[in-house]
Amino acid sequence: MKVIVFPHDLDMGGSQLNAIEIAAAVRDLGVDATIFGRPGALNTRIAELGLEFVEAPRPRRRPSPAVVSALRGAATHRGATVLHGYEWPPALECYLASARLHATVGVSTVMSMSVAPFLPRRMPLLVGTEQIADAERVAGRAEVGVLEPPVDLAHNAPVPAEEVASFRRRFEVGTRDFLIVCVSRLARELKAEGMLTAISSTADFPASWRVRLLIVGDGPAREEIRQAAATANSKAGRTVVTLAGQLMDPRPAYAAADAVLGMGGSALRALAYSKPLIVQGERGFFSLLDEASAPTFFWQGWYGVGSDVAQGSANLTRILDHLVSHPEVCRTVGTMGRTLVVERFSLTAAARRQVEFYESALEAKPSTSAMVAGGTRALPAYARYQRDKKLRRAFGRATTDDFNTKPVAAARVAR
CATH class of the missing domain: 3.40.50.2000 (Glycogen Phosphorylase B;)
Incomplete structure (x- = not known):
């Protein structure tokens, strides 16, 4: 053939x-x-x-x-x-x-x-x-x-610890910071709404959470997202959102994350790195992948639709509060995601x-x-x-x- x-x-x-x-x-x-x-x-x-x-x-x-x-x-x-x-x-x-x-x-x-x-x-x-x-x-x-x-599990393999540490230093992410990574095309359709909500929410998270948001990618919504990031950083009085631009090899970004925000193929690639996955959608939709939510994503794909854009920030904040406050949950859902991608999405x-x-x-x-x-x-x-x-x-x-x-x-x- x-x-x-x-x-x-x-x-x-x-x-x-x-x-x-x-x-x-x-x-x-x-x-x-x-x-x-x-x-x-x-x-x-x-x-x-x-x-x-x-x-x-x-x-x-x-x-x-x-x-x-x-x-x-x-x-x-x-x-x-x-x-x-x-x-x-x-x-x-x-x-x-x-x-x-x-x-x-x-x-x-x-x-x-x-x-x-x-x-x-x-x-x-x-x-x-x-x-x-x-x-x-x-x-x-x-x-x-x-x-x-x-997901190409041979390509998306574990990254050496020194490479992960180097990546975090490159973007001035501290060892105690909770790093959320989003690897995505910066498209206005489908994706920009969730990214803009995440950017504005990051400025309002408690300082004690030490949350950093790193967005990897490029696209038509670049300027709108850049301005939102600048506003969030100014409001927080420190760098909480970083735009990394397009990386030819985003694997170190996934590996360096404490949690990943994404949809579609990018979301699934995050699972190969045993990371907690927050699935992003539209109309305020954010959902943590766990045993309860997995069947929904098997049916509708790695995406979702909420009821109100205005609820997005509260939904994301609730998920981050749960993850930051419970490191054992991060390990559990990360391990579950890795098992899932190996068994179902190889x-x-x-x-x-x-x-x-x-x-x-x-x-x-x-x-x-x-x-x-x-x-x-x-x-x-x-x-x-x-x-x-x-x-x-x-x-x-x-x-x-x-x-x-x-x-x-x-x-x-x-x-």
Whole structure:
């Protein structure tokens, strides 16, 4: 089996990192895997893993005819049997490229919090949560499976103590400080609300807690978050919030943390380091991962929706009070999280499920006429999406990540 994997971009981010690491893992199971895309920061990781990289043309719009043509050419040249797109633009381009290739199937993975309604229903789809898969089945999609964000436990291995100490010294974190680390893209959609709440809350925590918040990452909300951090530090009269920027290797940050704040793949990577995990969401949602909350996250993913943004600070403060005051709780939930990630979220297990998904998709590949019909049925939904996007842009309400702005979990809470 030969696969071309097409992440939505190669900047730092959970979906694209999953795409690369799973590609390397299926390669280790005997699959010929190649990465296709525009060059970015994650090319370093591609090279580390020994994967072949094929540069894509720069798209002017999505889906891009030039990208579709290049994908089709790469598939023909390499004899690829699977074109695997992550998130909707690459997924559509893989679908279109495979439509005219008799022996090649296009498949998709969506790690966003909802699925674009114009993604053709005949395209095999993997999503990150059981809740999203259930919503897609209800909407009429037959070939949908779940592949939760995996963790490369060999890569995310224990960090030497001297490296941890060096990291804390680098950011002037004392040995008695309680360090909360958040490794995240600084995106306005989905993530900024929780980070801003955490920043403002940190300034109000009792000084005796000695809490420090370190945010690792970069993105469109950088300036807003920088200003909030400056305000928090001024209010506290000392440095309580530090922005580390984007780190090519965030492993020492996880290892140096006393607790981790996060969602999605970043949250799961924290578990590999036996750290207490505070899952961040929207509308004031913060929840400690423990035996009671774990089943909820298995269903809806590593994210949640609260009832009121204004309650976020109180929710986070209550969790931190519990952790800071009870070191034994930190050890217990940290050990539980490590056991959980080893048993349920290992990269090796995910690779086996991914190969099974490829095999199933190849067996069920629809005819060219069926694929054309499926694409035609998706066109009205795509036209509505483009129309609405232009209207939002005209009224100054454009978003950079449309399908993280309306999570399935939030829609169900609203209902």
